[in-house]
Amino acid sequence: MEAESSTPCPYTLKPVRFCNEDILFCVDADIESLAEMKVTGPKGRLITRLDTVKQAILLFINAKLAINSEHRFAFTALGKSASWLRKEFSNEVDSAVSALRMLLADSSYGHADLTHLFRVAAHEAKKSRAQNRIFRVILIYCRSSIQTQYQWPLNQKLFTFDVIYLHDKPGPDNCPQKVYDSLVDALEHVSEYEGYIFESGQGLARVLFRQMCVLLSHPQQRCVQDDIDIPKSLTKKSPAADSTPGEENLPLSTQ
Template identity: 30%
Template sequence: MSEEEKSSDNQEFSAPSAAANISKDYDIIEDDAVLSNSPNYQSVAKTGQVIPVEKDQSSSQESIGKGSSAATDVVKQVEHPTTSGSSELNPFAKGFVPRVSESGDTPPPIPPHHADQADAFSGSRLQDPQVEGDLQQVEEQLLPRVNCPEKIIICLDLSSEVNRVPFISRDFTKYQPLDLIKRALNIFVKTKNTMNPLHEYALVLLHDSAVWMQDFTSDVDEFFNVLQDSTNETQDSDGFDLTSLFDQILEKVDLPFVEDMLVLPPPYIVRTIFIYGRSNCIPGFLDGRESQRQLSNSPYFFFDVFYVHEPPSDDNLCKEVYDVFLDLDSNNTSYIHEVGRNTTHLHNKMAMLLGHPLQRPIQMQASHSLNPPGPS
């Protein structure tokens, strides 16, 4: 058996607890309740003045209201996806049902509009309900659970808004979010390369539109050099055009075709990891979403989201941004993670993306707990 065949037969695992130790390097406050939700947080973040923080604040994932009318007016001309019943899936809304089981015991209940997917698993596919305007019949494809090579497109947000509110250490030293995101990406890519050196990585930068910077390569050193050289500066952005992103992907990527897809594994799968860091800018489709629909119709295309946001408040649009990401997951195969200004969560949730899309369960049935199962 060749080395490539051996590599393809290996299973991939995610280990979020190992990545959590990275927080010690930065000595970042690990309790969102201590810092992110403190009434003093904004003044500390902006002025650097040391103000005693209160430790009895509620969790950072409380419900938030609508954003300012000015911010809403800016995006009215853009086609924004809509998600019915999103309150059950949106962590910023009341009635939220977690997409990830935190306890490791019983997975959370499936929301009513996802009830027909309760027995789905990785590789299951739902026909796009918006194609030709009619609701298509759910078609479940049971794909082989193999560790085939991944073509991973890493999309990194370079809007200046990403760095507007920094991470703050216990001694109130500020750290730019983009620097911590790139560090987590470094760990992610090196770990994936260790799991399977046949994985390839491409880089897309997000400004007002998507810019394809690095074509697919399995040379992680080359990838890191391009990542470091092209992400030193941010720039102001008025919005983000999702059409440009999916158009670029459709142009650059050849999706695999397998005749007997229930038996034969694909030569590779394509996964996009969309890292978005804006809390006041709702992404939208400026020129339609035909490319996104074409890509989503392939069982070998996956779109994961890593949303790094400011502490939720009535002054930002975290909930509305998250609703867009929910709408993009028409196949229920995406992993969508949101992270506030908490470095432990940043690295843990990045580690949760290590699992192979063909081998992982759907996110609502996933458990990342290391606790042993209880008595039967």
């Protein structure tokens, strides 16, 4: 809603009927998803991208269901193309845990074709729409040198498409910028509502968790990605008794 102020509101949300979501996760099953993160688990156990992705997905699902228990989830894995892990959409956390346990990464794939993923999403989206629900695909991609490919009609936009891209630093053997550009192209080509894309080459779990939390936003209630100003930077506030006139809050590092 627009604020009652002389200053124009930069973002307005038009009244629409709220729809529950069917969300299809597609997780990269390439061996690059086994790259180590810059964090260790209990007793110094190494944590991979895939481990962290599974944790982030469960964080997302629990938070999404806390907001609205009517949202539902299903799971696919991306090799050369997408394949089902759990086809039935469910709002049961145990079902998600079971599906993620089946997600393995033990091969290196020469290419990544999103065409079948989009076909599956379009088919499922029509069923969701018949139930007054909306459909979203969340792709988590981990290959630093393989650009995604797809074949899809230009004006067929039946679902929202979000992407999180985890990659290595640029180098002789990889080209994450070109891969990222291919993902942006796919998002703009197929997404019905505003789709978000995030990337990280830092290997930090907290960055992935932060990005996943932003994706909690409902597609029907989103601003364009360039206008996102969350999460807010933390600030260090001095106790009132110790503050002095004109004293400014000092920024607190979020590292």
